Each structure stands twice: as C-alpha cells, then as structure tokens.
Amino acid sequence: MLRLYNTLTRKVEDFKPINPPNVGIYTCGPTVYREVHIGNFRTYLGADFLRRTLEYNGFKVTHIKNITDVGHMRQVGHGHHAVQIDPIIKEALDQGKTPLKIAKYYTSIFLQDEEKLNIKKATKYPKASEHVREMIEIIKILLKKDLAYETDGTVYFNVKKFKDYGKLSGNTLERMDKLLKAVRISVETDKKDSVDFALWKKAEKGRLMKWQSPWGPPAGGGFPGWHIECTAMSIKYLGDTFDIHTGGEDLIFPHHEDEIAQSEGASGQKFVNYWLHGGYLLVDNEKMSRSKGNVYTISDLEKKKFEPLAFRYLTLMTHYRTKMNFTFDALHGAQTALNRLRADIANWDDPRIGCAEYEQRFLEAINNDLNLPEALSIVWELVRSDYPRSAKAESLFRFDEVLGLGLKKKLEVRSEKLEVPEKVMEMIKEREELRKQKRYHLADQMRNKIKKMGYNAIDKEEGTEIKKI
Ligand SMILES: [Zn+2]
Numbered sequence: 001m002l003r004l005y006n007t008l009t010r011k012v013e014d015f016k017p018i019n020p021p022n023v024g025i026y027t028c029g030p031t032v033y034r035e036v037h038i039g040n041f042r043t044y045l046g047a048d049f050l051r052r053t054l055e056y057n058g059f060k061v062t063h064i065k066n067i068t069d070v071g072h073m074r075q076v077g078h079g080h081h082a083v084q085i086d087p088i089i090k091e092a093l094d095q096g097k098t099p100l101k102i103a104k105y106y107t108s109i110f111l112q113d114e115e116k117l118n119i120k121k122a123t124k125y126p127k128a129s130e131h132v133r134e135m136i137e138i139i140k141i142l143l144k145k146d147l148a149y150e151t152d153g154t155v156y157f158n159v160k161k162f163k164d165y166g167k168l169s170g171n172t173l174e175r176m177d178k179l180l181k182a183v184r185i186s187v188e189t190d191k192k193d194s195v196d197f198a199l200w201k202k203a204e205k206g207r208l209m210k211w212q213s214p215w216g217p218p219a220g221g222g223f224p225g226w227h228i229e230c231t232a233m234s235i236k237y238l239g240d241t242f243d244i245h246t247g248g249e250d251l252i253f254p255h256h257e258d259e260i261a262q263s264e265g266a267s268g269q270k271f272v273n274y275w276l277h278g279g280y281l282l283v284d285n286e287k288m289s290r291s292k293g294n295v296y297t298i299s300d301l302e303k304k305k306f307e308p309l310a311f312r313y314l315t316l317m318t319h320y321r322t323k324m325n326f327t328f329d330a331l332h333g334a335q336t337a338l339n340r341l342r343a344d345i346a347n348w349d350d351p352r353i354g355c356a357e358y359e360q361r362f363l364e365a366i367n368n369d370l371n372l373p374e375a376l377s378i379v380w381e382l383v384r385s386d387y388p389r390s391a392k393a394e395s396l397f398r399f400d401e402v403l404g405l406g407l408k409k410k411l412e413v414r415s416e417k418l419e420v421p422e423k424v425m426e427m428i429k430e431r432e433e434l435r436k437q438k439r440y441h442l443a444d445q446m447r448n449k450i451k452k453m454g455y456n457a458i459d460k461e462e463g464t465e466i467k468k469i
Helices: 038-056 087-094 099-116 132-144 173-183 226-238 249-267 298-303 308-316 328-345 356-367 372-384 389-403 407-415 422-436 440-452
Strands: 003-006 011-014 022-027 060-065 148-151 154-157 197-202 222-224 242-248 272-278 281-283 324-326 455-460 463-468
Touching (some): 038 060, 038 298, 132 226, 154 249, 197 249, 222 226, 298 308, 328 407, 372 389, 422 440
Parallel strands (some): 242 272, 281 324
Antiparallel strands (some): 003 011, 154 197, 455 463
16 A cells, blocks of 8 residues: 655555546646756656656556746836846847747756656646636636635735635644745735735736736736646646645645645635645755855756766655755765666566565555655665576566666667677767757768668667667
8 A cells, every 4th residue: 555645634644546546646847937956856756756656556647747937027127128137038038039938948958857867758748828718717716706806907815715724834824924924025015914815916017928817907917826827737637636736845835825725715625635745955955046056957967977867866865755965976976876786787687577575675665655765775685685687687677667767778778788889889879869859860860870880770669779780
C-alpha cells in the first residue's frame, strides 16, 4: 500500500484514489518569463518521482502541469517609451518580440530542461493565457454566490465568507491580518478587508496582456489573479474533486489556500484529497536570490560540465519533504556516483529473473512516502551483492522506472559489445543533441560523417544504436 504525507491532514495516509486505477495529479507549473531554476526543478522532480511511483504500483496517471504565461509583466513609462521592469523581458522586447513570444521561448527551454532531467512529459501543459474564459466563468459563479465582490473593475474574493479558510496552511482568519502583512506587499487599497485577494484585476495603463471581462470599463480590460489560473485549469482537466495536488512548500500559503477557497467556494465540493509539498532548496545553506548570484539553472550546471541527470541523482539523496542544501561539491559527488553506477553495470549480463528480496525492499521504501534515499541505498546494496549479474540487471532496470536515471539506455549502447572509438561516441552524442534541438539537417550530416568512420547510427526510442559497417 502506497502511503503519502498529506499537508491537509498533517499525517502520512494510505493513498486511495477516487477512481482506481486512474489517478489525477495537478502540479503548479512554471512562470515562463525567465529560465526556471534548480529549486523549482527539485519540486518538479519530486512530482516526477511521485508519478513514477504511482505507475510502478500499477496506477494510470493523468498529470496536468500548467504554464503561467499571464501577468508578472509591468511597464513603467508611457506609450512607445514604455519600459519593462523585468530586464529579461526588456531584452526580449528590444528584440521585437511580443510577450507571448517570450513566454513561448521560455516554455520551450523549460520543456527541454525537463527532458534533460528525464522528467516524464505531463499529460497536458495547459497555458493560462488560453483559459481566461474558464477563469471568468468561475469568478462569475463566486460573485453570484456572494463569495466575491467587484470594486472598480477589480474582483476580490471575500475571505471571511469562506468558513474553511486556513485549513491547509493553518493560517486561520484570526491570524490572517498579521500574516498577510508579512507575505504580501499590497497596493490594493480598495479591498473591503485586507485578507481578501484578487480574482481579477483591472489593467493598469500600458499593460500588454489584458482581456475583456464583464467588469470595469469596457475599453480598459483586465487580467486574472494568479490563484484563479490554477483553479480553472485543474478543474477543467481533472474535475471538481481530484486526487493529488503538488507544489513547493512556498506555495502552501497563500497560493494553495486561495485555490481551495475559490474552488470549493465555486463547486461546493472538496477540491483535492491529497496535498503534497516539496521542501526548499538552499544553495550553500543560503536562500537563492538574484542579488546573491546563487540562482542556478540547468544550463548553468551544464556549463560547469555536469550532466542534468547528476542533479536528478542528487535530489534522490534527500527526502522530498526535507530541506535540501545544494553545493557544487555535492553535485560532483552525485555525478561521480552516477558514473560509478554506470561503470558497474557496464559489464553485467543481459537481464533475467530479478532479485525478489531487493525488489520487495525497494517497493516498501518508495511506498513509504517516497523514501528515495532509502531506495537508493538499496540500489547500491544490490549492486554490491553476490547475486548473478543478470538478476541484478533485471531488478535495477525495474528500479530505474522510478529513479529515472536512464540506465537502460546506457546498457543498450554497451550491449552491442563494440569497441567504439571515443571520437565516434562524441559524434553520436553531438548528433543526439542536434536531434533533440530538432536540427535534423545537421543531424543527418553528422550521421554521414559517422558512416565515414565506419559506423551506422540507428535511431531507437531509447537512444542511438551503433552498428559497425
Ligand atoms: Zn498553482
């Protein structure tokens, strides 16, 4: 039985889906106006381990991960001389791109990074900008139910009318006023109550992304609040009530608390059964911040010659709910361990019947609230055990369905039992990279060069197969 820690009940509980074997998961996705950093990717890796563990247990997962491509774009100045505050956006605009083009650009980088980290593709990546109509419909219901009110084109949720407010975060109404002052820098002065939050905002002058709504002056337009995005997209794709909602622990309040208030307020049903939150990632024991220059992206790690999969390995070493301290020494250790694991399995025999004892222990570890550090230590015990190599290979490849370290792919290249020159291996890797970037023309040229060296590169789903001509 899979057991998971539920932030809502503050307990580790047996996992019981609403409609087995189907499981619905919603993950708060990235804001795509700059590259996503490794702290966010730790959270997305956590959701990936969860999904893989569910699939390992035989569940069929529908995974929704939204793309926040609305908001966070403010201009200062007027007319043609308007300037974006965000320097990255400014640069992109200087290149003559529209906000949606910028969002598209960073979305594609995000998806590439996920692929590099071997994060399984979500069933769907809905974009906030394409679901504004659904958001407006929910806001209309909240207004009708008197859970929201409009002030001069902006619509607020009336927190004091939702009696369950605070059930996720523990920030009940009595504690709210004080807390809100600490978490929100607010310029919204037209609220009835400082605890209320915006569902829809009137567009300020010069705003680029805005939509028509039933509220405010017809010409002005407005844009949705961040919380309503997730409510609209999760309910649309997973229903009024669904199984699991994930995010980083920094999203518990106010984002997830507000999602519950809006969703349950509108539908009258329980929103989510299990809330799972990933712990923070610190860098050298400090919070990441742009001013400290310690905000790292996947491409930063690659520039320092680390594989993204080494970061994946590193996240396996800390329980998903525990604070993780990222250092380059630790990443170096993870890269070394990953290389050693690959070297160890390189001379194993073809997979046969696995090791039942280890498979049992591995399953118990992952089903105990995703205890992956424990699962990883079982992997190493197995590698060092006296079991036949074919049995170890069989079990390890099963485990890798959860770990996602791409071990099978590495073995398949080896299984050709070819002495492939390093130069050719490098060209193969380069070609795989070109294919990933969809630069097929260059990839074909590379294939011809490889042919001239005496090898055929054959594209397989798991990677490139190399054959001597
Ligand atoms: Zn969200």
